[in-house]
Amino acid sequence: MNNHKIIPTREAGLERLKAFLPSAGKNYAAFRNYDLGQEKHFNVSMLSPYIRHRVLTETEVLKSVLQSHSQKSAEKFIQEIFWRTYWKGWLEMRPTVWAEYCSNLNKLYDQLQTQSGLRRSWEDACSGNTGIDCFDSWAKELFEIGYLHNHSRMWFASIWIHTLELPWELGADFFLRHLLDADPASNTLSWRWVGGAQTIGKTYMASAQNIQKFTKGRFYPRNLSRTPKMIQSSNNPDRLPISFDAVPDNPKNYAILLHWEDMDWSGLKDLLPNAKKIFCLVPNNEPKPLIASNLQQNFRKKLVDDSLMRWQKNFGSVKFIENLEALKSDAFDSIFTNYITVGHTRDFIQNFDWGSTKLIKIAHDYDRRTWPHATHGFFRFKDQIGNFLLALN
Structure with missing residues (x-):
């Protein structure tokens, strides 16, 4: 199948899953971090747009993988599925983080109308005209096909926040408006993590050496910032219980x-x-x-x-x-x-x-079982993956 074209049907999603399954084990673990360029994402599944909208479910993808690989050999891919689940559960218990993001975004859009310098820098970043070749290439790829390799999303967010010094909310908004797999939880919280607000004080800094290695020498950006620009944000709010509705007996009308x-x-x-x-x-x-x-x-x-x-x-x-x-x-x-x-x-x-x-x-049984465990960091959540997998059957 044409690997880079994401066709909006369940049949296309199933074909992509079938084609990816042989590579979901050790091959994925070894090569998943490499971004080989647009139309060359053969080392990752590109299933996220289908899973995001539940055209393919996490349960059926996980079951398919475990029919072809052991849990240990497919550990990295399985964890990627559960990262998306974790982000959803985390935000469900802390909805004020989303509300704060939306409030800040509205204020920033007002500033774009009055601050010509901010608007020009924002437009250059969104259109891929910053002069940073890797960043500009990713901006154009996102605009053209609605997809970016996960590693490139991290690099892109890091350059946006720490080198271009643009507000993270505008970058998260750019992704949310263009990605075919755009998910409010994964997107918002990943951008916060890069800027040091998700894991308080811990930022993600893109480096030229890392980009050169994992793009196979396609890019070596100069003058990337080595000084983090920390997101100014309040501490993560206390978590709230998730309210799951019960289905009444014999509903009418x-x-x-x-x-x-x-x-x-x-x-x-x-x-x-x-x-x-x-x-x-x-x-x-x-x-x-x-x-x-x-x-x-x-x-x-x-x-x-x-x-x-x-x-x-x-x-x-x-x-x-x-x-x-x-x-x-x-x-x-x-x-x-x-x-x-x-x-x-x-x-x-x-x-x-x-x-x-x-x-x-x-709510689906999968969500009811998993989301309430997103109480702290992912690594505590990860300890439950074995139990989550046992419950699939």
Whole structure:
């Protein structure tokens, strides 16, 4: 298959998984950190856009890997799956971190309108015109295909924060608007980690030698900062318990709301036959100032179309909606939807006046088991991976 082209269908995701499986063990561990360039990401899976939207689930990917490799030989790839899970759980228990990021981002967008120097530097960084060849190449790759190798994401964020000295929130926003696998938790918290706010006082500094080694000599950037520019942020907030909704017995007069945040709709399957209506939320206007790239928007919409086509025999008629007002007209007692994690879609839904209608969010068993363990750092969470894998069956 064409390795670099990310096709928005489950079938394409399954083909990519099948092609990657032989390399998911020791080969992945040995070569995963190398960014060989656009259209040459053969050493990584590039499954993240499918997993992000649950077109492929973590459970089925992990099971497939363990059918081909031992847990030990596939340890590094398995950990990558659980890093994404960990970030989600961590932010679910600390949603004020996201709220603070959004508040700061809105203030920065106001500053972009009034501070010409900041705006010029920001535009140069986003368009790949900084004069730092590796950084500019990654900016253009992200814009063109909606994907970056994970190691390059770290280098990019480090150069943005420590060398260009641009606000980290604007960099996180740039990623969130363009990556096909853009995830509020992974993205926000990874940028905070690079800037020293996630693990307090510990920054990630890109070095020319490291970039040269892991790009196979394609780049050797000059004059990268060796002095960290620490993110000025309050300490991480105390964690809150995650509230998982229970499904009431014999619900009546209810509708189902589908969305692109989680397209594994198996948890809603038993509710489908008696639903009064089924809606699918595909908002045209993302919350400002964040506006997704056309590439990202089209990818999501095509994934929704593909998922609806696969589930057509279960759904019957589905009404597409761009906002939530249509849900009020029938005065439903309750509306069931897949659990929506911290991010813009959740903000959009939480800010809506539901009146007397109760929104019931159905979480997958995988999420219920794993997220509550994201209490501290990843390494404590990692100690539970063996138990998580045993529970898959």
